[in-house]
Amino acid sequence: MLDLALVVVLGLSGGLAVGVQSPMAGAMGSRIGGAAGSFILHLSGTIASLVLLIARGGENIHAWRSLPWYMLCSGVFGLVLILTLSQTVPKLGAASAITLVVVGQLVGGLLIDHFGFFDVTVRPVDLQRIAAVTLLLAGAYLMVR
Structure with missing residues (x-):
């Protein structure tokens, strides 16, 4: 039970x-542009x-070549997120923009779970x-309207 509580807290x-990051990224994107904000972020x-990798002794970084190509491109989704926030936060506010991001994440997670993409347990x-x-x-x- 303690393990589950720790995972929930994490x-x-x-x-x-x-x-916290979403409104900061949105504000930064409206001030300097979405791509520039994404670069800084x-x-x-x-x-x-x-710094964390060095502190943790490099973990298993040397095995990066064994990763599938799509994992090496996963940072593109961060760019999409930041560009999205730079448009939605100034127009909808932080709560509405975050709500849309969370709903999108959950729908994506539901599909990933259902089909077992990326070696996740099928649910x-x-x-x-x-x-x-x-x-x-x-x-x-209700949040956006």
């Missing part, structure tokens, strides 16, 4: 990080990742999960 921490993330779509997505979409509608 997940919430990641959500909080996205919640990813550069600071690269530096922070390098088929069922009525309970469809109800959850429906409630999230209703919440997103």
